Structure formats: structure tokens, C-alpha cells
Amino acid sequence: MNQSTQRIIRNKIGLLNLAEELGNVSKACRMMGVSRDTFYRYQAARDDGGLEALLDKPRNAPNLKNRVDPQIEQAVLDFSFEFPAHGQVRVSNELRKKGVFVSASGVRSIWLRHTLQSRKLRLRALEKKVAEEGIVLTEAQVAALERQKSSDEAHGEIETEHPGYLGSQDTYYVGTIKGIGRIYQQTFIDTYSKVGAAKLYTTKTPITAADLLNDRVLPLLESYGVDLLRVLTDRGTEFCGRPEHHDYQLYLALNDIEHSRTKAYSPQTNGICERFHRTIKEEFYEIAFRKKVYKTLDDLQSDLDAWMETYNNERAHQGKMCCGRTPLQTLLDGRSVWEEKVSNLN
Numbered sequence: 001m002n003q004s005t006q007r008i009i010r011n012k013i014g015l016l017n018l019a020e021e022l023g024n025v026s027k028a029c030r031m032m033g034v035s036r037d038t039f040y041r042y043q044a045a046r047d048d049g050g051l052e053a054l055l056d057k058p059r060n061a062p063n064l065k066n067r068v069d070p071q072i073e074q075a076v077l078d079f080s081f082e083f084p085a086h087g088q089v090r091v092s093n094e095l096r097k098k099g100v101f102v103s104a105s106g107v108r109s110i111w112l113r114h115t116l117q118s119r120k121l122r123l124r125a126l127e128k129k130v131a132e133e134g135i136v137l138t139e140a141q142v143a144a145l146e147r148q149k150s151s152d153e154a155h156g157e158i159e160t161e162h163p164g165y166l167g168s169q170d171t172y173y174v175g176t177i178k179g180i181g182r183i184y185q186q187t188f189i190d191t192y193s194k195v196g197a198a199k200l201y202t203t204k205t206p207i208t209a210a211d212l213l214n215d216r217v218l219p220l221l222e223s224y225g226v227d228l229l230r231v232l233t234d235r236g237t238e239f240c241g242r243p244e245h246h247d248y249q250l251y252l253a254l255n256d257i258e259h260s261r262t263k264a265y266s267p268q269t270n271g272i273c274e275r276f277h278r279t280i281k282e283e284f285y286e287i288a289f290r291k292k293v294y295k296t297l298d299d300l301q302s303d304l305d306a307w308m309e310t311y312n313n314e315r316a317h318q319g320k321m322c323c324g325r326t327p328l329q330t331l332l333d334g335r336s337v338w339e340e341k342v343s344n345l346n
Helices: 003-022 025-032 036-049 070-082 088-097 104-113 119-133 139-154 206-223 247-254 267-291 297-313 327-345
Strands: 167-177 181-190 196-201 230-233 258-261
Touching: 003 025, 003 036, 025 036, 070 088, 070 104, 070 119, 088 104, 167 206, 167 267, 181 206, 181 267, 181 297, 196 206, 196 297, 206 247, 230 267, 247 258, 267 297, 297 327
Parallel strands: 167 230, 230 258
Antiparallel strands: 167 181, 181 196
16 A cells, blocks of 8 residues: 555544544534535445545546547548648538548547647647658648638737847837826837837837837847847837838838738737736836836836846746746847858858
8 A cells, every 4th residue: 555545544534533533523524624425425435345445446447449440530630630620520521421420529539639629739730740751731731721820920929930030019108297298118029039128208100119129129139149130010100101201111121121010900919019018017117106206208218227127137038938038048049049040041
């Protein structure tokens, strides 16, 4: 009898002995945190089978006779890889046309055994199979993968290969302060390392959006030997316009930076910046405005710069690439990836 088994029996015997000592089942159950039904079940088990009856009964082994035939299971898997976007009901109906009879719930049971219960998991398994076996995709498979990629981008899941590969920029309305007026924050986040930059303005214009890149972002990345290749913004007027008359568009063109725009009416596409805005609101602004009364924009900018320094250099980040490292450490570790890609291009 192992230690865990002894502990299980000891706890149950302790409950029975406590009830005998107190002479009160209800009080003993309250003290031990169990119901009276449980107590009487333990008592009956001990009286009928002794101490061994107090052991937890193991679950019944699965009845393999109820499982679908291996041929049917393989047919479901093959069809699921061929048409990964189909749901369980449609898979069942389509296989019935081919003479393979399996219910929709049977299809799902097979998917669960092979970790294919969602479309995203099936597409991920298909990508892995393509990488390992080098199979040629059908039109339906390619279409499903492209739709999933578009859906991921629309919901904030962005593919980023190395530091500087893609930056996310947005405008955040901080609030209105008497004597200063409206305050806007231009925000930039490197989608790979999560290194951020922020600067405050009293207007929301193309020149302020370009000024953040010129004054904070490009010098910061260049100091670590990283170039910015592409920037993602929403469709606000400070970011979008005719290139020949728009300061922000002109600045991007002069610095050879590609510009991507979010999907219309889908702010979650730029979710990295949106999530950073929530972080800076909760961890900086809500605290700073309770500790100090700001009379100038420079005072607030100074405290914001100090917080950003802590964010980039000291605060552990739980992002996809960071995994508990600080954003700056993630940038330094990822720079080797960037250098390798640049060498391959050259």
C-alpha cells in the first residue's frame, strides 16, 4: 500500500473515529468539511468490506468494442486533413456519400483522441504534416489555411519573425488637464520583442505620428543595430492620406518603411497596441494622477519616460516571444535572428 493510499484511508478513518468520539455525526462532518451523505457512505463501506473498501475505486477501463473500426477512424482523419475547415456534421455527411458511416459525435470522438477538435488545431496539424512529409496541398487546403491566416490577423494574431520586422503604432487619448488641454499619446510597440516607445502631444496630427518614429523609435532600434521594416496602424487620419501631401506617409517613404493598415472596424487587429494602452493606463496613469498634480506636459512626459524605461528594461513580459524576459532582453536575443535574415538577403 503506497503513501497516497494510506493517506486516503487515514482521512476517511479519521472522520469515522471523530464522529464516534464526539457522538455527533453532524458536528464531525462540519469539522472535517464533508457532507453527512459522504460520512454514511464511508461507514457503510467500512462495515461491508473493511478498510480496503475505503479505497477510491479505479475508473472502468474503456470498452474498446464501442470504438469505431480503425478503417473508419483513418477515413475520418484523412478527410479531416483534406478538408480541415469542415465541421463534424459535414464530415459525417460527406463520408456517408462515400460509404463510410460514422455519426457526427463519432467524428468528434476521433478528433478528440487525435487533438483535432477545432479548426485551428486541424490546420496546425495540416501545416505540420506538410512540413514533415512535403505533400502538395489541394485548393481546399490552401483556401482554408489562407482564411485562417486572415482570421488570425483580424483578431490580433500577428506573424512577426524578428525585432524590427513589424512595429505597431497607435494614438491613445490620455485625457484633459486644466492649463494643458487635451493630451494624446503616440505609442509604438515592436511586435516581436514588445519594446515600446511613447510620447505625449496636445494634438493628433500626421506630424506628431511621424515625430514619434523620428525622435524615439528609429534612434532606439538603430542603437541596437535593428532597422524597422514595416509598421501597422489603424486607418486614422494621422496615419493615412495621400503620400504626396501627408507628413506621416512621406516620412515612411523617405525611410523605406512599409505601411500596413488594420482591417476596417476591427481594432483588435492592432491588439498589441491596445493591450499596451490598458497596461500603461493601469500601471502608470491611474497611479501617477493620484500621486501628483501635473501642470506642464513636460512633467508628465518625464514621469512617463521613467516608467517606459522600467517597462523596457526591468518589467518581465509574458508575451509570445518574451516568455518572462524583459522586452529589451528579448530584442537582444532576437537580434541574431534578424542578422541571419539580413545576411541571407545579401
